[in-house]
Every structure is written in C-alpha cells, then in structure tokens.
Amino acid sequence: MTLMPVSRSTRRVHHTHRTLSSPWATVGALVIAVVWTVPTLGLFISSIRPASQITTSGWWTFFAHPQTTMDNYSATMDFVSSGITVTQALVNSLTITIPATVLPITLALMVAYALAWIDFRGRHVLFVAIFSLQIVPLQMLLVPLLKLYSGGVVIAGTQIIPGFPANSLGSGFAQVWITHAMSALPLATFMFHNALATIPVDIMEAAQIDGAGHGQIFRRLAMPLVLPTIASYAIFQFLWVWNDLLVATIFTSGRNAPVTKILADLSGVYGQQWYLLTAGTFVAIVVPLIVFFALQRFFVRGLLAGSTKG
C-alpha cells in the first residue's frame, strides 16, 4: 500500500518511510504478524481434526498425526437451536446487520453535516451533547428500551406512538435495528462531523456561489469527500453488530436469532460439544471477512486520512 498524498511529503514522511522499510522493521512486522495469526491458525487446524482428538490433545500435535475430517463442519451446519439452523441464523445476521449499519450512517451523516456546515444557534452545545451520550453503556438502555418498545410513547394519557405488538418474542427485527442505530449514533455523528469539518471552506463557498443548496452540496460534494470515513465506520459498525450477542438475545425471539446466538448454543447445555465451536467460528467469520476485504481499500485510507492532513 503506497501512501497517497506523496506530493505533500515532508522530510518527516521520508524519515518514517526509511525507518519502516528497514530489514529489522520487516522482521519485526513478520514476527508480530505470525504471533497474531497463530491462535487463528490453531483454531482452524482444530476445526478440521476429529472430535476425539480435539478433546484429548493440543492442535499442534496435528503436525505429528495429520488426520483431517469435515465432520465438525457438517455437525455445525446440521445444528438446530430454537427452531433454526446455522444457515438460517446467517441470513438473520445479515438481515439484522445491514439495516443496523445503513440506518445510523444515514442519520448520522445528515446530523453531522448540519452540525458542521449549517450555522444555527447552539450547534456546538448540541454537538457536545450528542457525543457525550457515548458514555452511556448499552446495558443501561436495555430495560428502558424494552419498556418503550412494548408500551410505545404515552404523554399525559395519550398514546403518541404505539408499541410493538404485545407479544415481543414475535415482533421481528425492528427492535434490534433501532437499538443498534441508537447506540451507534453518537460515535458516528462525531466521526462524520470531524471528517466533514476538514473540508476546506473555499470549496464549500465556491459551491454556494455556483448556486448549490445544502442538499446539493451534501450529496455531490460532502459525501464523496468523506467516503473513506463512511466506509471505515461502516466496517466497524458492521463488525460490531455482527458480533453482538447481548442486544440480539434480549430483543429477538428464537427464530430471528443471529449466528452469534447459535454459536453460543452450539457447545450444548453442559458445554459437552465445545469442540464444535472451532468449526462454528469459521462459519461465522466468513461474512465479516468478505466485508473487510471488499472495503479494506477504504479502511486503510480512512485510517490514514486524518494522520497525513496538515
């Protein structure tokens, strides 16, 4: 990966470049990469060993007695919990994760644009207030949100917004989407606000002089400029929602459960089938890997974007 803004390179960048490409740095990077990968490798090797060997010896003994099987994978794919299979759970996970990523990004972008480029009274206070909501732990939200979803909003005895159907275990994915969107908004707004605020004033003014309104500027200027930030935040949010178990177990019913819930059940009531978790983990990380590799170009650029700007 080459660093993009080479034209603005300073002596410091050259120095960093030299230090990072020295042989010792390469060796160091390789060692770190290997150390970081070993647990995953061990997990993968375990997943293709027979159950009797996983439970009695370490994965490294595989090299002495190589014996592979796909039994763990087929057992994982055949596993049924609360009426759904792993495949159905993967579909549920996607159904939960995609809207729970798109929804907060859409809302936060619009909020961040308004806070950064529309001059209105109290916008700084509002911005700080939104970001400070980040300190509220998710666990504190569970009970109030459940109450909101079941009872709706009632002001002075009048039902303003109706609750979800009384039977919460049957009311689909909406509760999970809204919960994830709510908890993601403060950080998303903060990140997008910071990215949008770095757009030079000249560009914005030029666009305004050319007759563009806020809507046009937002769509055709601001959004393309902060696309790397959006992409990197999308990866974070996607992975966070994909890996979530707490919100999913509280707000979904058995048949709407995501893959994390099935993974938790996979080891059995007494943990007697824990060896299946090795295969289950690999089944579950396929989708996040696809997302990461598809967006990693943006991801790296998004991380570097802040660091090289003057």
Next chain:
Amino acid sequence: MAKRILTYGLVAVVSATMVLAGCSSTPSPSPSSEAPGAKTIVTIYGTPTGNEGSQWEASWQAWAAANNIDIQYTGDRDFTTNISTKIQGNSLPDIAVFPQPGLMKSVIQTGKVQPLDPTTLATVQQDFSADWQAYGTVDGNQYAVPLDASAKGYIWYSPSEFEQWGVEVPKTWDDLMTLTDTIQEKVNGPVWCAGFNSGDSSGWPGTDQIAEYLLSASGGDVYDQWVSGDVKFTDQPVADAFSALGKIWLDPKYVNAGFGGVETINSTAFGDVATPLANGQCALTNQATFLEASFADAKTAAGTTPKVAPDGDIWAFMMPPVAGTQSVVGGGDFAVAFTSSPAVEKVMNYLASGDYANSLITVSGATFITANKGVEVSKEADPLLAQAIQTLTDTNTTFRFGAGDTMPSVVQQAWWKGTVDWINGASQSTVLNQIQASWADA
C-alpha cells in the same frame, strides 16, 4: 435556502418514520389474530438450547399441530439473568419455563404472572403431589405447572457381584451400613468410591448426598427450614448428616475403592467413578441418573462395555430411607404464563396433563423423566428412568429440590468448599461453622 433545509428535513423525517413504521408491521405476526385457518402463536421462553431445546420442542409438537397452535420456543442459556431484564422492561413471552423455584417465586411476586385458570389448576391438582404443587404456590395461589423432573441419590452397584456375594439391595440406611461391612469383609478392601472434583464447583456431589441424608432422616419440614436458613448448619440435623456420611467417606477402610485413600475423593472427577465400578474394583457409589451415560465409555474386567440393567453388570437403587418412607432430592422445570388467552390456557393445561407426560418421556434420544401421576410408566423404554418415574410419581415419596441450588449462591459455594475441606481433614465443627458464617453474606 431556509425552504430547502425544511424540505430536506421533512424528507428525512418522513422517510425515517416510514422505515420505522415498515419494520414494525412487516415481520410481526400478530399474536391475537384469530382468523380462521391462521395458527395462534404461543411463545415459550426457557433455558435449554440446541439438542435439549429441540427435544423439548418435539415433546409438544404433535399436540400443537393437531390443535392449530404454533408454539414458538426460544431457548436462552442466560435465561435466569435475561428474564429479569425482560420483566423489568415489560417485554414478556406468553409462557416462561423456570429451571428453579427460587427465581420463579420472586418473579411471581412481581405480580406479572397469571394465576392458573380453573381447568389447568384442576389438572395440576390431580396430576401432581402436594410437594410439587407447593413449589408453584405463592400466597395460596397456584401459578406453575411442573414440566419435567430429575432425581438424584442413586446408589450404583453390580447385580452380578451382589449375587456372587449373596447380598441383597438394602431397604434402610442401617441395612446399607451392614451391607458395607459385609462387602468389606468379602473383598477385604475399600467398598465405596466417590469423586467430588468438578472444577469451580468441586464438592457438589458431596453436598447432594448430605441433602439426601438430611431429607430422609429429618423429613421435609426440617429440610425446608434448613434451606431457608432457619435450621442452621451447626444444628443437630445437619451435624447428624455429616457424621453419618463421614462414617463412610472419612474411613480408609471403606473408601476410595479403585483410586486410593480418603484424600483421592477430592482429586477424582465425579464422572470417573464409573470406571472402577464397571471393572469391579468399587462396589458402591452414589450419583444421579446421568452417571448411566459414563458407562458407555467404561470397560468391565472382561473388557466389554457394561450392560446397565437390573440383571446386568451395573444397576442402581435409590438411597434407602434413614427413617420413614422414600424421599427424593432432585430438580425440575416449571412453566408459568405471563399472558392470559384461550390458547395460552390450552397450552398450560396440556403441559399439566398426563398426555404431555407420556409424550415427554417418549421423545426419541432424550432422557426426560416426570413427576406427573398421569404418566404411563410402561411407555418408558429405559428401565432406570422408568424406576425413577415410578418413585417420583409414588404418592408416598417425599420430594424436595436440591438444597444447594435453592439456598443463596454464597452459601452453596461455601458448602461446596466446606465439603472439600472436610474430606481434606478439617474438623466437622470447623467446617459447619464456616458454612453457617456464609449466611451472613447471603
């Protein structure tokens, strides 16, 4: 300019509302839809997941299909913590199945649980003993339907060896001690084997046996007072139970067959006692019905897999009564309803019926047992489970939940640890004082 902002703002608000409105209506099958042909949905929330959960679902599936009810079961390993969140948030399933009566009673006291409707109440009163009914009763109202059961306190032995030695299955605790001496003389070595090792919860197999002895020797009332903390660990009934079992566990003449001295009780995993029992090194051990599964991996002296049957290599009898009639320490799951609708009442009534009990014990691959008196024991293929069902449904049997599981968890843990210390050589009075002291933190 201002007009533009207004337009975009409006679009945003409207589209957001539409998204929310859309998600609230799309995948949500309304539970109250009574349209002809449409199945009524009843949701059940409980602890078992995976295979155990699927076996539960299988137990009511045929009935539900025949009655046009769609029972949607959700299993959750963290049921005991999550149910409290759901109750506080007022987001409740139609029926919840509690794995222990203590938590259930505190939930009933929140006032959100529906008392049983008259039909179901009548079924429960007809099918279950007073002991089982009492676990679901709060302030004189019956709330719970016992779903399934489990039983502890089996003494495993070898029928063929018993025949060889010319001894019989004992009828009382005294007979059991006489039997122990007789076998000791015949084999000229330790008779009993025991394993208390179970990781973080090491000691529990010992606490179970103390509870079994105490219930049998002192009766249900003293047992209940002990569980609630009114009878202290330092009081006579508990001390008696420790002394009685200490005669076996602390005597190198009697333990630890197949492993070594007294101290090996603590280092032996609870399931490992199956090995010496199968190969004949150990004559007697006390463990729950689930030990049966461990014999599948064990080998007899002849090198074959032991046959678990009344006339086979391995069999078990219930711990004989110390005084009075047979008593059983065990566990069970209870169903309570949070909503009241004809469909929910119908499901609750079915769960309380003998028909359901028959369906439960015949689920293929499962090892469910029940305390429902309406059950037909002949349908149970496994003779050991059939015996357990017979004991549980016998009107003369005193049934209580495991004492440790019903006491505060601090006390339970102190008791586990105390049992381990006691085997390691700490004096009985020191151990009992230590366990009693933990009540202060409860």
